[in-house]
Amino acid sequence: MVTTSVDERHRSAGEQDGGHVGYATHDVTNQPGPLAPYDASDDIALLEGLRREGAGWAEEDLRRLGRLAGSAQAQEWSDQANRHEPELRTHDRYGHRIDEVGFHPSWHHLMRTAVAEGLAAAPWADDRPGAHVARTAKGLVWGHTDAGHGCPTSMTYAAVPALRRQPELAEVYEPLLTSREYEPGLRAPAGKRGLLAGMGMTEKQGGSDVRTNTTAATPTAEPGVYTLRGHKWFTSAPMCDVFLVLAQAPGGLSCFLVPRVLPDGTRNAFRIQRLKDKLGNRSNASCEPEFDGTVAWLVGPEGQGVKTIIEMVNCTRLDCVMMSAALMRKTLVEAGHHVRHRSAFGARLVDQPLMRNVLADLALESEAATALALRLAGAADRAVRGDAGEAAFRRIATAVGKYWVTKRGPAFTAEALECLGGNGYVEESGMPRHYREAPLLSVWEGSGNVNALDVLRALGRDTATAQALFDELGLTRGADARLDAAVVRLKDHLAEGSQVSARRLVERMALTLQGSLLVRHAPPAVADAFCATRLGGDWGHAFGTLPATAGFDAIVDRALPDAV
Known part of the structure; x- marks a missing residue:
């Protein structure tokens, strides 16, 4: 009688290649490999x-x-x-x-x-x-x-x-x-x-x-x-x-x-x-x-303790925007890598229309956050060098950006995690760590209410702050009707000055400012989709609800170059 060990039976059923044993029931297919190494600056x-x-x-x-x-x-x-x-x-x-x-x-x-x-x-x-x-x-x-x-x-x-x-x-x-x-x-x-x-x-x-x-x-x-x-x-x-x-x-x-x-x-x-x-x-x-x-x-x-640390707060709030934008970009890249190398229902996930809608919507949010973070950094840099107009813009726009970008972070990271399905819910993927990190940035240096009220205080103390914001928005006057209409609505809302609606006011400030930056500096597909959804109302309540007319390919290809 010949006896065969469990290991030997497995080896006979599987394949052996270079000392690595393959098991018929455990062959790994249709799983993306590690993202690293990659270039985080390929953006x-x-x-x-x-x-x-x-x-x-x-x-x-x-x-x-x-x-x-x-x-x-x-x-x-x-x-x-x-x-x-x-x-x-x-x-x-x-x-x-x-x-x-x-x-x-x-x-x-x-x-x-x-x-x-x-x-x-x-x-x-x-x-x-x-x-x-x-x-x-x-x-x-x-x-x-x-x-x-x-x-x-x-x-x-x-x-x-x-x-x-x-x-x-x-x-x-x-x-x-x-x-x-x-x-x-x-x-x-x-x-x-x-x-x-x-x-x-x-x-x-x-x-x-x-x-x-x-x-x-x-x-x-x-x-x-x-x-x-x-x-x-x-x-x-x-x-x-x-x-x-x-x-x-x-x-x-x-x-x-x-x-x-x-x-x-x-x-x-x-x-x-x-x-x-x-x-x-x-x-x-x-x-x-x-x-x-x-x-x-x-x-x-x-x-004068508060007055002494106010400049410190401006700096750390800028970093909250920067770190939220970095988390968005990181999780977008992880999601993009996964869907490019994972197939379902006969096609790669990245080629499936609904997934492409989700990726494009995330890409819009990520680019808007990145553009705003760098604009705020530019204002800080020029304010340090004595530019009074940029100092006034920085004063209000940093609080606006801190409120909005950090609020978008948790929803964004949750959606990016979902692109990986169950794989994204597993600690080894790194996505749970990013998801847990995101809410910190809306709490640190003042929660949403603190920042919204700070915007109201800035508007009430110095008319130059509001003027600086509208001067910035005026740079795109006539370039997009939806953006122009959003600026008009913002001016009307600003006249109310109500604390109870402060969050709505600051949200509108953030979206019009981001829209203005994208209309000036992003390709038409990106700017048009952002204005249509965030300013024009052609958008649902979740990511992945861009209108069918959006330029999905142009948006996704810009956000996720082949090298990423």
């Missing part, structure tokens, strides 16, 4: 916007970074940084309080690259016109990796203009914040080659209503130096070197610089109570710190 709308907004000189660097972002290595870093989450160590083995956060090596690879590429505060030390646009464009491609490490780089970028309110502090810290050297670990700031900045604004009882903060700042005998006592509810990136913190001084709510390590090398009192267990953004640490005798330096005058 026509992105490259056109880069040149249009004055940073064409950065294109070679952008393309290089795009290839790195889409490499198998960088994609693996992203996956590992999220699977191996930060760990809090409150004490060392001897019982000393250390309040340190440990990260997987992949996090440090991502951070080192981001800082070296100028995604932190480097543009503030770059005199070239378009430096801030180049940073935003790089963020749009490096955002194809991990979103979490964009938090400390964004806060570091935003800290510089606030810190400049106190020139003697800026003189010490700005060269280190604008450095392209990433040097993790808590040490005296002056002894490091580069620094990262965080911020601690909100508290349990108030959230965005920072005027209700109870953290107290007590002056010391040394001018400009205070001690803090209180708590913060949501402080991201506690491993950073310095923090901008709001606290109540004798003269009212004020802004302070809080270093983790004091100039003499001793640890400042920064007691991390716990790390937040968040929906997404898992690679990044967010915490609840307590201050008790914490040494801090005043930034700006007492009582």
